[in-house]
Amino acid sequence: MLLIPELFDNTLTIYAYSHSDSEFRSIEIVFRNANVIMDRSRIGNDDRGRRGYKYIVNGKGLIEKLEKFVGIRFITLGRNTDVEIGGGQYPYKCKRIADLPSQQACETIYADDDHLAFMKCCLLARKRNWLGGDSEPGTCNRS
Numbered sequence: 731m732l733l734i735p736e737l738f739d740n741t742l743t744i745y746a747y748s749h750s751d752s753e754f755r756s757i758e759i760v761f762r763n764a765n766v767i768m769d770r771s772r773i774g775n776d777d778r779g780r781r782g783y784k785y786i787v788n789g790k791g792l793i794e795k796l797e798k799f800v801g802i803r804f805i806t807l808g809r810n811t812d813v814e815i816g817g818g819q820y821p822y823k824c825k826r827i828a829d830l831p832s833q834q835a836c837e838t839i840y841a842d843d844d845h846l847a848f849m850k851c852c853l854l855a856r857k858r859n860w861l862g863g864d865s866e867p868g869t870c871n872r873s
Contacts, residue, residue, distance in 0.1 A: 732862040733757070733852040737804045737811045742796070746852075747780040748803070748862075751808040754783060757852075759845045761785070764799035766792050778861070783834065802853065813853045818842045821869045823852055824851035829863035835860070838871035 731748035746757060759770050766787055773782040787793055797803050800814035818841035826835035837854065841847035847865040856862030 731757075731848075731852045732776075732855055732860075733849065735804055735811045735813055735853065735857050737793070739808050740788070740790045740793065742793045742804060744785045744787075744837045746783045747778070747865070748786065749777045750781050753800050753848070756782075756845045756848050757785070759798070760800060760849050761787075764796050765843070766796045766799070778804060800849055801841065802850060813852050815839060815854055815857075818846065818850075820847075820867065822851070822865045823846035823868050824871050825864050825866070826855065826858070827864060829861065838869045839865070841865075 731746060731750070731752040734745040736743045736745070746754060748754060758770070769786045771784050773784045774781055787796060793804065801815040801818050803816070805814060807814045809867040820841060822839050824837045824839045826833065828834055831851055838856065839847060839850050841850055851865040
C-alpha cells in the first residue's frame, strides 16, 4: 500500500492505493481507534492498477488527534506535505515494495500495534519514493 498525505488549510487528505481490501481496512481501523471522523471516497486507480481511496479529515483538532495517536506529524512544505515518523513501543520491519529484488529495502520503525505500524510504513514509503510499504514485527537486519 502507498499513502500520500496532503495537508492544506486544516484539511488532511490521504490518498491510499492498494490491491488489498484488508490493507484499506487496516487504515480505517486506525481512524476508528483514534476516534477521528473521516470521509472516505473512491478515486481512480493509480498507474499500477491499484484501487484508490481518498480519506479526508477536517479540522486542526482532529488532525492533531490522529497525529498523536499514530505517532506522526504532518508538515506542509510549500505545496508538498512531509511526514515525521515518531516512535512507539514495539519494533517493526517496514519493507519496501519494489519491482526488482535489487530494489529491496527495510527500515526499522516503532509502533504500538500492527495497524499503526502499517500506516507508518505506508507513509514512510511515500517519503522514500517507494512503490509501497508493508510491515511486520521485528527489526531489519543490517548488512
